[in-house]
Amino acid sequence: MTEPDTDATPALEPNGYDDRGEDFAFTPEELVDWVEGLVAMLESVDRSQNQYWCSQWWNHPEAVDRFRGLYEQWLEAQANGGMSSWWIDHYDRHATVLFAKRGPFGECGTTHADKTARRILSTEHPPLDWAW
Numbered sequence: 443m444t445e446p447d448t449d450a451t452p453a454l455e456p457n458g459y460d461d462r463g464e465d466f467a468f469t470p471e472e473l474v475d476w477v478e479g480l481v482a483m484l485e486s487v488d489r490s491q492n493q494y495w496c497s498q499w500w501n502h503p504e505a506v507d508r509f510r511g512l513y514e515q516w517l518e519a520q521a522n523g524g525m526s527s528w529w530i531d532h533y534d535r536h537a538t539v540l541f542a543k544r545g546p547f548g549e550c551g552t553t554h555a556d557k558t559a560r561r562i563l564s565t566e567h568p569p570l571d572w573a574w
């Protein structure tokens with residue numbers, strides 16, 4: 443007989459934090475399901491109120507990144523509580539940009555509009571001696 447493998451149970455992290463807890467990683471498919479469920483229940487986004495949406499939301503990189511962040515926070519709120527804060531501190535703040543005329547969906551109407559004429563912000567790399 444051999445001794446039980448005592449390494450089978452990982453120890454706490456050096457900082458004492460148990461890192462075996464929840465992991466809020468998710469797949470693209472899970473994000474799609476979540477966004478579809480969220481959008482289906484929204485009553486506060488209305489074109490007549492100058493708010494914009496695109497059925498191909500996944501075709502807008504900024505929107506995808508914002509939804510990823512929202513979903514991550516939503517999962518945490520579901521697990522640990524804090525849905526009111528999620529709506530006020532996360533959803534409301536992102537919704538202000540997401541559904542605005544100048545937001546990612548502002549040029550899309552009933553169909554997705556490719557943003558071939560989109561003005562992309564340019565950047566120039568600083569000189570080698572640049573510092574603050």
Ligand SMILES: [Zn+2]
Nearest residue numbers: 496550554555
């Ligand atoms: Zn679009």
